[in-house]
Each structure stands twice: as structure tokens, then as C-alpha cells.
Amino acid sequence: MFDQAHRLRQIVSSIRTDEEKTRVLAITSGKGGVGKSNCTLNLAIALCRAGKKVIVIDADVGFANIDVLLGMTSQKSLVNLFDCRTKIWDILQNGPDGLKFIAGGSGLQDLLTLDDTQIRYVVSQLQELQGYADYILIDTGAGLNAQTLRFILSADEAVVVTTPEPTSITDAYALIKLVSNRNKELPIRLIVNRVATRDEGEQTAEKIRLVAERFLQVKVETLGSIIDDPSVVKAVKLQVPFVTCYPDAKASRCIQQVAAHLLNVPYIRGEKKGVRSFLQRMVSLLRS
Template identity: 40%
Template structure:
């Protein structure tokens, strides 16, 4: 696929304890939260997962890579003053464009600057990489909230992540789009783990049936194994949280949906059933590959 995603890819891990001390390797774990279509709760999941990881003692940053939409701002009630575009085009540094979100999670808005990555000159590329490298050394988790769909820019960011969390629902179009995303990742040689979260379901049985169907077709036709991260039931708390711009994990931490988010966070930091050796390239190294692989 000769697009900017392939270009960003073709150039050029680490658990802290609850006191935020790095125990190994000097780079953040990068999680891409994505979906085949919009309206499946991707951004809400990203924000609440980040808060859950923060409560476990990890330093967490969300990069809002959904171009043109301000969903992170809407869900958190935080006004993002600057974006990556200000980092690229002005004298702002990475810390100038970071906003502090709920319970101390960090937020960066990609804005239109995300779309300009493939058009940057060498000076701007080097500045971006240097700033992101500083950030990568400080954070434990960088969560990329991608746009919905399967555009080139969405694939760019998913392809350079350590793990993907693919959000889907029971809706047939959502499932088809989720499969299409899995196929696109597989076709392009994605090496990370693909985690599946089934959202807006009635109960555990429904969620497991949906996952089993998606897993079976992925194994049979793509020869790829999916990891079942968990499910979230339909809950009026989610709509209430959106209306008052407060993450549901804060609004009602003892709710069933909040507990399920916490369980998924624990699975991510302790993947006892996933022992494959991870590629030891950091986010910035893979970002270099994507940026410098451009045609000159």
C-alpha cells in the first residue's frame, strides 16, 4: 500500500511500579484504540481506560488523532488550547501543547497537524521527533485515539502501535467494518496484538458469541488470532457522563461498567496469556520510519 502510512512505517518494553518508577526499558507502551466505524464508543473507552491505568500508578497520555473532531474535549470538558500543528509551525514545545485531563492524565490534540505529517520538511520532522522522544521517555502508556473508519491516516497510527484495541458492537455493519480493519492490518503486516472489546451489549453471553464469530472468521480467512479483552454492557451511565462531560469512571467508579474497564486495564498491564516477544522499537523509531520513508 503506497500511502503515507507505509511511508511513516518504512524508515528511520517496561512496567513502572505504583510509585511511577520505571522498572525496565525506557519507552512508553503505545496502544491504538480504533474501530471500523463511528459511534461505537471508542473515545469514551480511551478516556476511561487512561484514567484506570493512571489510578494503577502509570503515567498516561492520550493523543487525539481524530482529525477535525474534538471528542476528547467534549468527553472531558477540557479546552485544548494548542495542537500538534502549533508544535510543528510555531515555537511551541511538546509540553506547551499538553493539557492535563481528569485525574492527571495528559492530553494532546492532533488537530489538522496530524494530516500534515506527510508534508513536513526535514526541519519540522526532526523537531517533532525530538519532542515526541522526550515524551516517550516520560510516559508509561501513550494511547492513540484514532479516527473512525479505515483511512490511510488511521492505519498509519495503528500500524506503529504496540497493541491495538478494536472496539465493535453487535451491529452487523460494525462487525463487518471491524473485520475489514483486521484484514487491513493483517495485509499490511501488523505485528502487534489485536485486542477486541465488544461494546454496548446486553450481557456476557452476547459479547462472547460476537467475539467467537469474529475470531473464527479471522482465524479461518486471515490466519490471525484475536485477543478477547472484554465487554461493556449497555448502560445509561455512559450517556449521563457524556452530557455532563465527566468520564463514567469518575462519575460512578463502583458501577459495573467502571469495574469492567478496570479489569481490562489490569489485563493490559499483566498479559499472562500472551508471551510473544514484542518488537523492541519505540513509538518514535516507528514514527521515523513512517516519516522518512516518504518519496522525496
């Protein structure tokens, strides 16, 4: 009898550990149009190809377009959960290589006006994703607004996308400052997109790393850079992710390296990580 109860406890605790594996990343930027959605989607596919289970959530409140980049029209989005009936599995859609995604919707700004019953329902549905995915990548809108900031501050980690242009660098720095002023512990990493050469990517990342360390006392590591590549533009026009239609293009090789780098970053599991903690932080930020 004792043995049976003991075994049961062991099974339960092993389930809990497994549930904790989900890593929630907010992909964001200061300036708009720097390549967040393309980076999110193609990085997600690269992670899938490395054997990970990945969900992309399109949380761009203004201009949701992950489904457009996939050439799909979404019937359902996160917004459908607000009806307190739709199940999370009904809004989860299939992308290439086993990728799952949740489309954004124009009603996403209503998140702020939901009543407690609706919030409880949305949270209960999103909780189902805990342990289901290894990675949840949230494509936020461009960074300097309140809702995007809530997504970033709720995530386990933030990935800031910038280009080497001075305006993009300045806005990335402003975003890093805003985020680190609210939470110094949140890991912030960079992707430098649209670089002419790897050197340019490294120099841009180094510039941001140095100012962030000196003036904000935060460590901003880089996950790598992505070459400015006409294949990306062609793929966007074809509405197929560039890693899918041009797997050997320079940008595809770069994103694979970014994925490999991310997989190598140690993930320290803890009480404050994963979907449940993400939701707890989100709810308290919505209500504050």
C-alpha cells in the first residue's frame, strides 16, 4: 500500500517537472518593420527541425500577420477565447514542419477590458499549453507601447530584433532601457537582422551590449545576425517562410545558427518560468 502511494507521488512529481519545460520567449523590437515576424516564424521552424515542439503566438495587437507570411487565412485567433467557450485546441493551427501557431486578431486590444470570468477562462485555456510545447515564441508588435511591454515583462526571456541602422539601434536601446527599468532580471538577447556582413552584425551587437552594460547595468547577449538577403523578400511575396522555400539561402543558414545558439543557451527552470508564471505575470500586469 505504502509502495503504491509512493509510486503515485513519484509519477505526479515527474509530470510536474515535464510540465515545466515550456520556455516562453517574447520576440520584440523598438522600431517597427525590422523583421520580427519573419525572425519569429523562421526561427520557430528551425527549432522544429531541431526536434523541438514550438508554438508561435501572434500577439501584434495592431497588425497581425504570421498567417499572411504562411499564406493562410485564419478563421480563429486568440480573440475567440474571449467568448469563454472556444477551446485552445480549436485555435491552434498547423504550420510547416510540425509548427503550431495561434493567429492574432484585431480584437486583441480588448484584452484590457475583459472581465474576471473571461480572464479566468483565457488563462485556463492557455495553461493547457504548459508542457505541450518546448518553446512558445510570442511575436509582439513594435515595442514602445503598453500592451507589448506587458507581453515582454510576462515572458521568461526577451529577444530584441534590430537592424544595423542607427534609428533601429537607438530604438532597441530605448526598449531595453524601458524593460530593464521594470525588471533587471529578465534575460534580454539580440538578433541583428539585415546585416551586410557578419562583422557588421557583431559590431552592432557589441555597440548595444556596451551601452546597456555601461548605462543600464544589464547584460545583453547576442543570438547572432541575419544577412540582408533578397530571398527573404521573395519568400514574403510567395507567402512561404524563407527557411521552407529557400533552405540554402544565406538568411536561412543564419537563422539556423541563431536557433542552434538559442538551443545552447542554458535554461534554468524555476518557479518563475513557464506558461503558468507567464500567465500570472500577465494577469497582474493587466490588472495593475
